[in-house]
Amino acid sequence: MDLKGLEPLSGTAWRIPPRGAMRVPAILYGDSALLREMDDKVREQICNVATLPGIVGAAWTMPDAHWGYGFPIGGVAAFAPEEGGVISAGGVGFDISCGVRTLLTGLPRQRVEAIRERLAEALFRAIPAGVGSTGLIRLDEDEMTAMLAGGARWALEQGYGRPEDLERIEEHGCMSGADPEQVSPRARHRQRDEMGTLGSGNHYLEVQAVAGIHDPGTATAWGLREGDVVVSIHCGSRGLGHQIGTEFLREMALAARQHGIELPDRELACAPLESDIGRAYLGAMRAGINCALANRQILTHLTREVFGRLLPEASMELLYDVSHNTCKEETHEVGGRRRRLFVHRKGATRAFGPGHPELPAAFRGSGQPVLIGGSMGTASWVLAGTREGEGLALSSACHGAGRAMSRHQARKRWQGRRLVDELAGRGVLVRSPSMRGVAEEAPGAYKDVDAVVEATHRAGLARKVARLEPMICIKG
Amino acid sequence: MSRGKQGPARWEHFHHQADIGVRGIGPDLGTAFEQAALALTAVITDPSRVRPVEPVTISCAAPDPEYLLLDWLNALIYEMATRHLLFGRFEVHIDDHALRATAWGEPVDVGRHRPAVEVKGATFTELKVARSPAGEWVAQCVVDV
Numbered sequence: 001m002d003l004k005g006l007e008p009l010s011g012t013a014w015r016i017p018p019r020g021a022m023r024v025p026a027i028l029y030g031d032s033a034l035l036r037e038m039d040d041k042v043r044e045q046i047c048n049v050a051t052l053p054g055i056v057g058a059a060w061t062m063p064d065a066h067w068g069y070g071f072p073i074g075g076v077a078a079f080a081p082e083e084g085g086v087i088s089a090g091g092v093g094f095d096i097s098c099g100v101r102t103l104l105t106g107l108p109r110q111r112v113e114a115i116r117e118r119l120a121e122a123l124f125r126a127i128p129a130g131v132g133s134t135g136l137i138r139l140d141e142d143e144m145t146a147m148l149a150g151g152a153r154w155a156l157e158q159g160y161g162r163p164e165d166l167e168r169i170e171e172h173g174c175m176s177g178a179d180p181e182q183v184s185p186r187a188r189h190r191q192r193d194e195m196g197t198l199g200s201g202n203h204y205l206e207v208q209a210v211a212g213i214h215d216p217g218t219a220t221a222w223g224l225r226e227g228d229v230v231v232s233i234h235c236g237s238r239g240l241g242h243q244i245g246t247e248f249l250r251e252m253a254l255a256a257r258q259h260g261i262e263l264p265d266r267e268l269a270c271a272p273l274e275s276d277i278g279r280a281y282l283g284a285m286r287a288g289i290n291c292a293l294a295n296r297q298i299l300t301h302l303t304r305e306v307f308g309r310l311l312p313e314a315s316m317e318l319l320y321d322v323s324h325n326t327c328k329e330e331t332h333e334v335g336g337r338r339r340r341l342f343v344h345r346k347g348a349t350r351a352f353g354p355g356h357p358e359l360p361a362a363f364r365g366s367g368q369p370v371l372i373g374g375s376m377g378t379a380s381w382v383l384a385g386t387r388e389g390e391g392l393a394l395s396s397a398c399h400g401a402g403r404a405m406s407r408h409q410a411r412k413r414w415q416g417r418r419l420v421d422e423l424a425g426r427g428v429l430v431r432s433p434s435m436r437g438v439a440e441e442a443p444g445a446y447k448d449v450d451a452v453v454e455a456t457h458r459a460g461l462a463r464k465v466a467r468l469e470p471m472i473c474i475k476g
Numbered sequence: 477m478s479r480g481k482q483g484p485a486r487w488e489h490f491h492h493q494a495d496i497g498v499r500g501i502g503p504d505l506g507t508a509f510e511q512a513a514l515a516l517t518a519v520i521t522d523p524s525r526v527r528p529v530e531p532v533t534i535s536c537a538a539p540d541p542e543y544l545l546l547d548w549l550n551a552l553i554y555e556m557a558t559r560h561l562l563f564g565r566f567e568v569h570i571d572d573h574a575l576r577a578t579a580w581g582e583p584v585d586v587g588r589h590r591p592a593v594e595v596k597g598a599t600f601t602e603l604k605v606a607r608s609p610a611g612e613w614v615a616q617c618v619v620d621v
């Protein structure tokens with residue numbers, strides 16, 4: 001991206017003043033090196049977001065931003081319903097509530113390394129991953145409706161998980177206001193045998209070691225010790241979320257004009273929050289969030305079963321579960337007054353700081369854990385929300401490394417089998433049904449996650465707590 | 477860039493930073509849609525590896541050819557996901573914004589097809605259905621994977 005026309009606010013924040021149809025400024029987080037590497041489309045897309053009706057404050061991008069659909073990936077925008085504010089299917093994306101959860105094992109690295117081949121094989125067998133894989137659970141219509149209303153709480157009632165998991169999930173495991181009636185028969189059909197599946201692409205289950213502590217007080221409070229092993233799961237709402245996204249994107253794009261909305265890009269498809277279609281999408285999208293929470297809960301159960309057999313002394317406590325493709329109703333202080341806003345985070349993680357009333361007691365003092373997924377073979381991070389993050393970007397942070405290279409370029413440059421061997425040589429066991437998929441997800445195809453996290457930390461969006469290194473990666 | 481066979485009817489992929497663009501080219505609109513569908517399969521696997529044994533009929537209607545392409549690709553994504561099929565051959569008839577088609581394929585065989593990634597949906601990004609100056613029809617969009 002050309003930095004011309006960007007006003008530096010600090011070493012890690014840049015402002016584009018409103019011009020043309022923009023209603024608010026755009027603010028881009030990241031150091032100059034990260035911004036220069038970003039596609040020009042990121043700038044174009046965030047300026048388009050700034051034109052949408054009822055937008056409040058600014059349109060923000062996180063340091064891992066890249067070219068997305070309508071909204072850039074790594075985009076954050078909030079809308080006020082009483083000012084004609086909109087909700088956008090494009091601003092949430094196809095993979096509704098895609099997110100990351102991390103489980104603590106309480107075991108030292110050596111204990112897991114001693115059986116890592118067996119553990120990798122057992123996890124690969126237990127976790128349905130990749131194209132065409134199906135879960136073990138089939139839901140009838142009534143069960144599907146209960147799942148869409150109940151989220152992880154529903155999963156717990158079915159025997160997947162532990163009661164104490166719920167407070168370690170955003171929304172306490174159940175997104176309120178979900179309206180399962182707004183989820184079409186096709187979306188339900190697409191989910192029929194996909195409960196408890198990982199999916200493909202950048203989704204994964206990783207066994208990781210804590211390889212560096214940056215905030216010893218917070219790390220200790222959260223049970224993260226240098227050298228300990230954790231398990232992270234990255235996936236979303238599967239076919240159900242994809243179908244909700246597909247259907248509402250089309251419907252909102254067609255209805256935009258009749259709501260008096262001029263879309264600079266059809267992919268920004270949106271509707272007023274106070275409209276029938278806006279309310280229908282909100283209800284369906286919230287049901288999609290519950291589907292993702294239930295899905296990660298079932299995968300957690302499968303993971304615990306494997307550890308229960310091979311490493312029964314592992315505690316498998318849930319640290320936290322975060323979603324990074326959502327629109328959530330939240331209260332924020334903007335321009336000196338508290339306002340009820342609908343905050344879209346597309347490839348961005350909520351990062352509530354210390355004292356936030358929605359956080360469970362365990363995180364009141366520290367701020368919420370912000371879980372940043374790496375890419376197979378590179379680090380992941382645990383960050384914490386900050387107080388200043390509220391004023392910077394409505395308590396939002398990055399979500400991962402972000403792609404630097406297309407799947408195409410990656411496939412030309414790397415060969416899956418060779419990559420698996422090379423990573424094994426570096427102590428990372430990769431198990432995947434697809435070697436082409438592995439090549440397309442090569443670590444080198446992503447931005448440097450450490451640089452993204454450093455910029456996030458320096459900007460004050462979230463602070464570094466611990467760095468995680470991969471040991472085993474189950475790739476969809 | 478991956479490409480199908482050369483000639484008047486052909487497909488190709490085009491660049492998008494996070495995902496992938498599918499493009500079908502043909503002497504008429506129906507052929508361009510058939511080729512775009514082959515490009516969609518090629519995101520997942522080599523289309524020549526898919527045996528066209530099981531037919532599935534698809535019909536959709538849309539206000540314009542671009543929405544029709546979106547609906548066609550999304551219908552294929554839905555059929556692939558719910559039937560666990562991959563498609564290797566397509567026959568498309570388009571008549572006044574209405575599409576009738578048959579897609580032939582077979583159940584996913586992970587060992588033989590080695591599927592790379594599932595497609596979540598077709599998007600408005602780079603969505604275009606138009607005639608090129610040379611008179612060929614081009615049907616394209618980016619798909620989210």
